[in-house]
Amino acid sequence: MAVTKFLYRTSINHRIVDFCHHLRNNGIMTSPIDAAHCLNVLRVINANEHHEVRLAFKSIFVSNKDGFNRFDELFDSFWFNERKQRHEHEAIENTGPKTVTNKNAPSIFEINGSGKSDNIDLPDNDNDKEANTSGKGRLIAAKTINTMTTDMREFIQAEDESKASEIARRIASAIRYKLSRRRKLSNRGNTLDMRRIMRKSIATDGEPLKLLRKRKPETPMHLVGLIDVSGSMQPYARVFLSFIKGLIGNDLRTDAFLFHTKLMCVSDALRDNNTLRAANRLSMMARGFGGGTKIGTCLNNFNKQFIGRILGRKSLVIIMSDGYDTDDTAILDSSLKHLKKSGCKLIWLNPLLGWKDYKPVNSSIITALPYLDLFAPCNTLQSLLVLENELRSL
Amino acid sequence: MNWQDLQNKLSEHAYIANQELAMALKIALQLERPILLEGEAGVGKTQAAKTLSELFDTELIRLQCYEGLDSAAAIYEWNYQRQLLSIRASVDTGSDLKDIENRIFSRSYLMERPLLRAIQQQKAPVLLIDEIDRADEEFEAFLLEILSDFQITIPEIGTISATTKPMVVLTSNGTRNLSDALRRRCIYNYVPYPDLRTEIAILTKRYPRVSSHLANQIVSFVQSLRKEDLEKKPGIAEMLDWTAALSGLGINDITSDPEALQASLVCLLKTQSDLYSIPKEVSQRLANGAA
Incomplete structure (x- = not known):
């Protein structure tokens, strides 16, 4: 990667602005006001002493721990461009409101796609050729032929769909609302709202005739479903897709993602009322369906691209996977940690749990367990139905 | 006052700040911007705010955050x-309604909470917003107005602007990600656990009478304890507590009395499982390593 060269002498203002751009290109968000602050600060420190300038700029530009650890390298690569190269980095995507509204084009968020800057920190280099994921005694994926394109019509059937959507509706209503800690005005509340009583009583000579109440309002939860559609999960994909379609059909505060070695957002496709068209749109996205799994990488991508937009404290992430993973568990660990830190509730539904003597002993599941709020079976629609009560108590 | 002076002044008030923290504090003071201190529990984030208020001899106004904190509190x-x-x-005395309304919505009927109090002081106070990550996103959004404009709007009275701009210190343990909007408005510093030399300096500042040999032992022991697999790593406050406990027990060498050492570990390890995970053998190994 090219280093910054000062070809000609520019003013300090220009250089600071250039430095801002350099930081921005490297994933540290800066604003013009920061640049102005820098110029202000240069007046009160010894600007000839690069150590001081470094400390000062660090405090101004950095706004999180990750940036804090990386800043020194970025500073060096910009200001001391003689010997140092810019370090490998990931440009953070602008996670603004990106709603896909184009009805004609299928909405495919192909993440980790053509091997640009996304896959830098991932140790596994076999980009997207997921067929060769046989190693280390995995259970199923080894024997499955990688169907590059699958028509998903066969995975969604009419009778399943109505049942699944009914279950999904019940589950959604069980977890839909979470009590807020704040209190709002309400007719049936259990606490008196003194502020409003006071206001009203002025009109009646200070006699509080009307007692107004307040209660904690129920705020809607945002549901996010992540479905593993790799080879080992193929037998269950139908159940899951029907379920998630039922969940999505219920309202707009739901998102669905499919993952195998890549992650894709299928919310819009599933929301399509025309079942045939939805299936067609899905089948266009189904490249790599039934191949290997990279749970950690996919979650990592999910964190990077979607977390800022769709997650908050009032969200619930449902991962449906058997946990057979070709990724390093360290990636899974850090991704789950990050996900959990965003404040969401995390549920892992594992079809293998429905087996008679299944024990969660594989490394991905063991890594994931500490972060989960619920770990439950989901091999049939019936087992999903049983979840209703457990989810309610979360 | 440049940043080295600030560092020295802090040190005179028994707070040893590293260069990055001193510079960040200096810039925050210079630009009159809030400072966000992030780091593990017990690395001295809150203490930094307390020391600043001592240093500038002003009031420390503290707002402890919790989930559900709202404007009324x-x-x-x-x-x-x-x-x-x-x-x-x-x-009963037959006053005019207008008068009554004016009176009951006057300042004397207003109960000031920390944020309002902080912007109405004659001398700029230090406003400590502690553990902001415990409050919810709504409150965070709410803070933005105050932190950028230093003014508060009360519908019945109007907008109250700050008489003096308080020095705002926000602390966070990183249990939840804070919004970018809040981060962007703050000068940021990540406070790590101090290195060996800094921590010894902190100890001797607080307990000048502890011998340098014992101080060295204590800090080395605590630092190696932090490398163990613990649920809750001992912070600086715990280290200082332990020092006080050892002094109280009259221990001059931590290797001399294994029983007392083990018993005193309650000052450092704050959960049952942590206490179990450091049995006598481990504590002896660490003590011998520190000696």
């Missing part, structure tokens, strides 16, 4: 009981 609330009584009393 953080900014202001009307004193409803007094208002009701006042209306009753006025009605």
Whole structure:
């Protein structure tokens, strides 16, 4: 990667602005006001002493721990461009409101796609050729032929769909609302709202005739479903897709993602009322369906691209996977940690749990367990139905 | 005062700040911007704010955050009981309604909470917003107005602007990700666990009478304890507590009395499982390593 060269002498203002751009290109968000602050600060420190300038700029530009650890390298690569190269980095995507509204084009968020800057920190280099994921005694994926394109019509059937959507509706209503800690005005509340009583009583000579109440309002939860559609999960994909379609059909505060070695957002496709068209749109996205799994990488991508937009404290992430993973568990660990830190509730539904003597002993599941709020079976629609009560108590 | 002076002044008040922290504090003071201190529990984030208030000899106004914190607890609330009584009393004497309203919505019926109090001081105070990550996103959004404009709007009275700009210190343990909007408005510093030399300096500042040999032992022991697999790593406050405990027990060498050492570990390890995971053998190994 090219280093910054000062070809000609520019003013300090220009250089600071250039430095801002350099930081921005490297994933540290800066604003013009920061640049102005820098110029202000240069007046009160010894600007000839690069150590001081470094400390000062660090405090101004950095706004999180990750940036804090990386800043020194970025500073060096910009200001001391003689010997140092810019370090490998990931440009953070602008996670603004990106709603896909184009009805004609299928909405495919192909993440980790053509091997640009996304896959830098991932140790596994076999980009997207997921067929060769046989190693280390995995259970199923080894024997499955990688169907590059699958028509998903066969995975969604009419009778399943109505049942699944009914279950999904019940589950959604069980977890839909979470009590807020704040209190709002309400007719049936259990606490008196003194502020409003006071206001009203002025009109009646200070006699509080009307007692107004307040209660904690129920705020809607945002549901996010992540479905593993790799080879080992193929037998269950139908159940899951029907379920998630039922969940999505219920309202707009739901998102669905499919993952195998890549992650894709299928919310819009599933929301399509025309079942045939939805299936067609899905089948266009189904490249790599039934191949290997990279749970950690996919979650990592999910964190990077979607977390800022769709997650908050009032969200619930449902991962449906058997946990057979070709990724390093360290990636899974850090991704789950990050996900959990965003404040969401995390549920892992594992079809293998429905087996008679299944024990969660594989490394991905063991890594994931500490972060989960619920770990439950989901091999049939019936087992999903049983979840209703457990989810309610979360 | 440049940043080295600030570092020295802090040190005179028994707070050893590393260069990055001193510079960040200096810039925050210079630009009159809030500073966000992030780091593990017990690395001295809150203490930094306390020391600043001692250093500038101003009041420390502290707002402890918790989930569900709202404006009534953080900014202001009307004193409803007094208002009701006042209306009753006025009605009996036959006062004009307009007068009553003006009176009961005057400043004397307003109960100031930390944020409102902080912007109304004659001398700029230090406003410590502690553990901001415990409050919810709504409160965070709420803070943005105060942190950028230093003004508070009360519908009945109007907008109250700051008489002096408080020095705002926010602390966070990183249990939840804070919003970018909040981060962007703050000068940021990540406070790590101090290195060996800094921590010894902290100890000797607080307990000058502890021998350098013991100080060295204590800090080395605590630092190696932090490398063990613990649920809750001992912070600086725990280290200082332990020092006080050892001094109280009259121990001059931590290797001399294994029983007492083990018993005193309650000052450092704060969960049952942590206490179990450091049995006598491990504590002896660490003590011998530190000696």
